Amino acid sequence: MTQRPNYGIDAPNVIRNLLIACVVCVILALWVRSVTVAHIRFDFYPGFLYSAAAFGIPAVLMLLYAKVGKFHHRDRMLGKVAWTGAEMVLDVGTGRGLLLIGAATRLTTGHATGIDIWNAEDLSGNGPEGLLSNISLEGVGGKTTVKSENACQMNFPDGTFDVVLSNLCLHNIYDQAGRSRACHEIARVLKTGGAAVISDYKHVKEYRGEFIKCGLNVEMCPLERIDTFPPLRILVARKRA
Numbered sequence: 001m002t003q004r005p006n007y008g009i010d011a012p013n014v015i016r017n018l019l020i021a022c023v024v025c026v027i028l029a030l031w032v033r034s035v036t037v038a039h040i041r042f043d044f045y046p047g048f049l050y051s052a053a054a055f056g057i058p059a060v061l062m063l064l065y066a067k068v069g070k071f072h073h074r075d076r077m078l079g080k081v082a083w084t085g086a087e088m089v090l091d092v093g094t095g096r097g098l099l100l101i102g103a104a105t106r107l108t109t110g111h112a113t114g115i116d117i118w119n120a121e122d123l124s125g126n127g128p129e130g131l132l133s134n135i136s137l138e139g140v141g142g143k144t145t146v147k148s149e150n151a152c153q154m155n156f157p158d159g160t161f162d163v164v165l166s167n168l169c170l171h172n173i174y175d176q177a178g179r180s181r182a183c184h185e186i187a188r189v190l191k192t193g194g195a196a197v198i199s200d201y202k203h204v205k206e207y208r209g210e211f212i213k214c215g216l217n218v219e220m221c222p223l224e225r226i227d228t229f230p231p232l233r234i235l236v237a238r239k240r241a
């Protein structure tokens, strides 16, 4: 059987917990239906069916993003760059290489580097092995490099990259000071004239503020289509020549 690339499921534990809560609510509503405690009767039907929907619908939408929406979103992000094929590209929090590989397929003489710290809870099967397997299956081994490195403290010299990409990574840095450091690192490794295309579902205005502090020109892109869950915002930060 031909092996196909696997780009993983984002936040798999969140999806699992939502599905468990959904099933428990369905069981309480349709099977248990009510309990009586100290002569007080609690009815689970039909109220808990609404709770089941409140847990189940986000879980299904998150799975749809992982299986379909993320590929549209990757193309939307990569579409913000006027590619020549010669770019030096960095993907911050590359995971299983969604953007790294997408960018590499647009390169001729350029090169794409992906960094990550491989948090298991952020993406299913997260680790260099899964990424290297995808790189090999997509045939971009000669145009990519993978490094275990933290977004908050990168070892690249100033002005290394023409394009910096990052999707759904920075919100995983839980403290504001850490997210600020990561934005400043992205600005630092960007070449003059280069662009950072950053996407996330929260803190995007905070990133905008940090990039402006670094002297970058920031464009907040309007939501073009809601085919991601949670809805993802994109910003493009350019380092003026």
Ligand SMILES: C[S@@+](CC[C@H](N)C(=O)[O-])C[C@H]1O[C@@H](n2cnc3c(N)ncnc32)[C@H](O)[C@@H]1O
Residues within 6 Å of the ligand: 007, 010, 011, 092, 093, 094, 095, 096, 097, 098, 099, 115, 116, 117, 118, 119, 120, 122, 123, 126, 149, 150, 151, 152, 166, 167, 168, 169, 170, 172, 173
């Ligand atoms: C939800 S996954 C998204 C992966 C990929 N960007 C995509 O869109 O498919 C978030 C990734 O960010 C990585 N990550 C989280 N914090 C990081 C940090 N401080 N430095 C580098 N990578 C980080 C996680 O390990 C994970 O691979």
